[in-house]
Amino acid sequence: xxKHLNPKLTEHxxxxxxxxxxxxxxxxxxxxxxxxxxxxxxxxxxxAFGILVLGFIAGRxxxxxxxxxxxxxxxxIVVDRSGIIxxxxxxxxxxxxxxxxxxxxLQKVPEEIKVPGRLVFxxxxxxxxxxxxxxxxxxxFSFEGASIDVGSxxxxxxxPEFNSAQQEFLLTHQTVKILSQNSSLTNLLADAKITQDxxxxxxxxxxxxxxxxxxxxxxxxxxxxxxxxxxLKGVVVKRNVEPGAIVGSGEPLVFLxxxxxxxxxxxxxxxxxxxxxxxxxxxxHLEAYPDREIIVQxxxxxxxxxxxx
Numbered sequence: 001x002x003k004h005l006n007p008k009l010t011e012h013x014x015x016x017x018x019x020x021x022x023x024x025x026x027x028x029x030x031x032x033x034x035x036x037x038x039x040x041x042x043x044x045x046x047x048a049f050g051i052l053v054l055g056f057i058a059g060r061x062x063x064x065x066x067x068x069x070x071x072x073x074x075x076x077i078v079v080d081r082s083g084i085i086x087x088x089x090x091x092x093x094x095x096x097x098x099x100x101x102x103x104x105x106l107q108k109v110p111e112e113i114k115v116p117g118r119l120v121f122x123x124x125x126x127x128x129x130x131x132x133x134x135x136x137x138x139x140x141f142s143f144e145g146a147s148i149d150v151g152s153x154x155x156x157x158x159x160p161e162f163n164s165a166q167q168e169f170l171l172t173h174q175t176v177k178i179l180s181q182n183s184s185l186t187n188l189l190a191d192a193k194i195t196q197d198x199x200x201x202x203x204x205x206x207x208x209x210x211x212x213x214x215x216x217x218x219x220x221x222x223x224x225x226x227x228x229x230x231x232l233k234g235v236v237v238k239r240n241v242e243p244g245a246i247v248g249s250g251e252p253l254v255f256l257x258x259x260x261x262x263x264x265x266x267x268x269x270x271x272x273x274x275x276x277x278x279x280x281x282x283x284x285h286l287e288a289y290p291d292r293e294i295i296v297q298x299x300x301x302x303x304x305x306x307x308x309x
Contacts, residue, residue, distance in 0.1 A: 119262045130250055132250075136246050137246075138157065141155070150230060153228070153229055154256075159225075162226045169216065239253075279297060280298045
């Protein structure tokens, strides 16, 4: 069965088709009259527009899918009068041995920072042996790291000045001995004893012990070699001279320290300085003993800042 169209409608359709063909021809002609660069930009814009349309359609489909999936797993939250919240999550099982739920409370969370540093000898319990007279180093009895006791010889120093101090003491000692035998020279004896005490104190300042002074009185023999002994029990931390070296009065020779008294000096960054206070407890872990933990207390915080770090 054949259906006849309205002649007027058919005429309008033909006119519209011709108009569209004319427009397309004009657009096509204008397109090909453009430069290759402009034609490339037009194709690129059409391609980007197509990508946006596809992305919009895919997003709509994904949104619908998510809505359907959410509706399949309904969650339930119940708030009790006491403030306890009950949460129901179908399809999710939490192992009570791993997860634990408690009522939220306000607590102070401690802040922990790692402070790099190193162990150093306690300067208050260390001793620096320095030359009390000028001379030459004859012998060194202890090397760096060696253990020493109180009174152990450390360095033997040859010094003509030390020998002169002994001779001066012996001279005053003989003077006192002679004057004490004559009762008519009492005034001179008092002055001689003062001079003898001054000579003995000079020997003490040079490192002579009272026992050494008594030995010098008995023997009457002097020696230019000054034996320097350790004033503490510890180790030789640093040796500044070698045998044969010429040293002056006051020159540092050896530093001694007690290894049982150590300090930990830590380098704290400026932003963490507010967290460090005197009296705080610290846990120290040493590379040499990684399994050991040493508990110490902060007793000093430097008020200065190292500009280089």
